[in-house]
Amino acid sequence: MTVAPTEARPGTAALRAAVRPRRPRKGGPVRPSPLIIGFVLVPLLVEAVSVFWPAIQGFYISLTHWNGVNPPTFAGFDNYRRMFGDPVFHKALENTALWLVLFGGLSAAGGLGCAMFLQRERRGIAIYRAAMFLPVVFSLTATALMWQTLYQPNGMVNGLLSGIGLGGWQHAWLANSSTALYAQIVPALWREIGYVMVLYLAGLKGIDPALYEAAKVDGASAWQQFRHVTLPQLRSVNAVVVSVIIIDSLRSFDVVWSLTQGGPYNSSQLLSTYMYQTAFVNTDFGYGCALAVAIFVLAFGVIVSYLIRAFKESD
Amino acid sequence: MSTYNVSRRGLLAGARAIGAAAALSGCATATTAGGSTQQGGAVTLQSDLSSPLAEKAMQSLVAAYSKQSKYSVKLNTVAATTYQPLLPTYLTSANPPDIYTWYAGNDADHYASRGLLLDVSDTWKTMGNYQSALKTLSTDAAGKQIFVPTDYYWWGVFYRKSQFAKWGLSEPKTWSDFLNVCATIKAKGATPIGLGAGTGTAWVAAAWFDYLNIRLNGADFHRALLQGQQSFTDSKVVDVFNTWKQALPYFDPNGTAVSWQEASNQLIQGQCGMLLTGTFFADAVPSGSLDDLDFFKFPVIDPSVPDAEEAPTDGLFASSKTHNAAAVLDFMTWMATPAAQNLWTQTSSGTVIPANPQATAPSTALVQKGKAMLADAAQLTQFFNRDSTDALQNTANTALIDFIQNPGRLSSILTTWQSQAEQVWKTA
Numbered sequence: 001m002t003v004a005p006t007e008a009r010p011g012t013a014a015l016r017a018a019v020r021p022r023r024p025r026k027g028g029p030v031r032p033s034p035l036i037i038g039f040v041l042v043p044l045l046v047e048a049v050s051v052f053w054p055a056i057q058g059f060y061i062s063l064t065h066w067n068g069v070n071p072p073t074f075a076g077f078d079n080y081r082r083m084f085g086d087p088v089f090h091k092a093l094e095n096t097a098l099w100l101v102l103f104g105g106l107s108a109a110g111g112l113g114c115a116m117f118l119q120r121e122r123r124g125i126a127i128y129r130a131a132m133f134l135p136v137v138f139s140l141t142a143t144a145l146m147w148q149t150l151y152q153p154n155g156m157v158n159g160l161l162s163g164i165g166l167g168g169w170q171h172a173w174l175a176n177s178s179t180a181l182y183a184q185i186v187p188a189l190w191r192e193i194g195y196v197m198v199l200y201l202a203g204l205k206g207i208d209p210a211l212y213e214a215a216k217v218d219g220a221s222a223w224q225q226f227r228h229v230t231l232p233q234l235r236s237v238n239a240v241v242v243s244v245i246i247i248d249s250l251r252s253f254d255v256v257w258s259l260t261q262g263g264p265y266n267s268s269q270l271l272s273t274y275m276y277q278t279a280f281v282n283t284d285f286g287y288g289c290a291l292a293v294a295i296f297v298l299a300f301g302v303i304v305s306y307l308i309r310a311f312k313e314s315d
Numbered sequence: 316m317s318t319y320n321v322s323r324r325g326l327l328a329g330a331r332a333i334g335a336a337a338a339l340s341g342c343a344t345a346t347t348a349g350g351s352t353q354q355g356g357a358v359t360l361q362s363d364l365s366s367p368l369a370e371k372a373m374q375s376l377v378a379a380y381s382k383q384s385k386y387s388v389k390l391n392t393v394a395a396t397t398y399q400p401l402l403p404t405y406l407t408s409a410n411p412p413d414i415y416t417w418y419a420g421n422d423a424d425h426y427a428s429r430g431l432l433l434d435v436s437d438t439w440k441t442m443g444n445y446q447s448a449l450k451t452l453s454t455d456a457a458g459k460q461i462f463v464p465t466d467y468y469w470w471g472v473f474y475r476k477s478q479f480a481k482w483g484l485s486e487p488k489t490w491s492d493f494l495n496v497c498a499t500i501k502a503k504g505a506t507p508i509g510l511g512a513g514t515g516t517a518w519v520a521a522a523w524f525d526y527l528n529i530r531l532n533g534a535d536f537h538r539a540l541l542q543g544q545q546s547f548t549d550s551k552v553v554d555v556f557n558t559w560k561q562a563l564p565y566f567d568p569n570g571t572a573v574s575w576q577e578a579s580n581q582l583i584q585g586q587c588g589m590l591l592t593g594t595f596f597a598d599a600v601p602s603g604s605l606d607d608l609d610f611f612k613f614p615v616i617d618p619s620v621p622d623a624e625e626a627p628t629d630g631l632f633a634s635s636k637t638h639n640a641a642a643v644l645d646f647m648t649w650m651a652t653p654a655a656q657n658l659w660t661q662t663s664s665g666t667v668i669p670a671n672p673q674a675t676a677p678s679t680a681l682v683q684k685g686k687a688m689l690a691d692a693a694q695l696t697q698f699f700n701r702d703s704t705d706a707l708q709n710t711a712n713t714a715l716i717d718f719i720q721n722p723g724r725l726s727s728i729l730t731t732w733q734s735q736a737e738q739v740w741k742t743a
Binding site for chain 1: 399400403404406407425426429431513514515517569571572573577705706709712713714716717720731735739742743
């Protein structure tokens, strides 16, 4: 099947004439109406007061030693230097990277898989889609409480393992330093996959079915259709999904804070939980803000470099 | 479109005004005092007693006060987890709340030394009957009183009388007696020692550190260590952990996975024999089971070290920037009276001891025994975080849970603990 070239369409000239812009008024460029200025300035102000100003303050605090009680003392880049020698920061960085790869990779793959599986309209398919999406609706703190019960030493996970004869695999999942981080990725995935699935479902719906018909006519296998039609067509959705996943993994805080608070002995500490603990439990606001700046730089860097690459490819 | 007439100049002026206001409100780190000198009006009582039972008790206290006073108090309850990080912000803000529920000891001193707390020496003039230990605890470095204690509780090794009778055991007095008791319980097939230092309640492990350190090295060394005058790599601290290692095989292997609430359930259900805990756990115990519970003093390890006990003291302090010091002092004076404290102990869980000796402590045998134990103690300590800071408590949680799971790594654990503690002291 082919698409008719637009030039051959009749009536194009008339259409063009109809949408031609009105002649500009005399006296140079159009003055935007005050209403438009208002629409731009008011949000800008709100944004400036509620986002930019606190962000700048956060950066300023990161250059000080401040415990919230004494007046802050200027410290230059002391707090940033401290990160290099801080083993907990290293562990948190490592865990965050691991989290990004595992959580990000698995939720993208799982979300796409579920979307592919549930994209065709069959009877009752909406129930399955809703079931997959349901965890997104739950509050993460409530979700965490539920998983905490499952992970208890005499909870359901261990009960299930001993029930199927794998009693030797039982662990105190959240209290064991070698399992705590992975045990927490599971509930986070459980939630994220449904969300990513919905994004991909929307993307799949937008693909022209004609492309698949053409591929079938050319004798493409199911894998070839996926590889050469579906994936390239999902590129714009991918940019959204990757940004969402990166942001979500760098701010994954609620699950870890409610399940282990970064413990046992910092083994499941993420940058976000370490930042919270430093600033709001230890009231070491200077170092806490420095950690927040580091998280911002990381998130921003990763996303911008991905987007630049994605847009270059699409050009 | 142009019927909507917003003048651009007006809009920009407004923008400038908002910007200026934002700039004037100052940066977030400003700590200077401002504010008017308004008189009268209600004073605010900021409370972290957010559990339903305690909040209700506070409400009835405030209502009872307002009924008999010309001043009025407005109760503002904040969730306990939010309260602690916000407390410095409250106290340093230009218009702070007036009165706060908090802990006596190092934490209050910390704020007092920055001039943030109101001198309540006048209230103390009406409190001549209080124990001198409580007065010392409420006095800052400059020698003035800044805290009004309302109640305290105690820690002990709790057990079920019926279980001990079944196992043929009696209360151990010394460390070796204690280890024998542990061995007997283990032989009967139960877990000797419950812990409950799982997620969110890792701090209870610090009770073991506190008591072992107090019993081996004395309360003075313990306090000095917690305030940075001693090192966690000191051989005296190593002794603490080596003693702990003798009891470690008797601990619940899941002790670092379950919360103290579950650990106290295990005790009630007879799955574990003993639990070192503060009396707060009794809030969650079914009232019928409470009669079967008893406790003994943490066993003596070195008889030459004078006994000290943990007696965390709760109470009130006030902001030095309050606009209505007369009302604040009036309320605090009232809270120090037996009448107010009776009301508090009656409406709350009933395992706390009122700070005023003339108030009637709950008459249960348990509370009387606890009160007697504290009265006999040579010194009273507060608890790890109250004798140091919450930041140091965090370093302790890390070190102690690591030790319980990996006792073989002791020396590296202590080195890490010391370096993290130094960071905390540097920031404080």
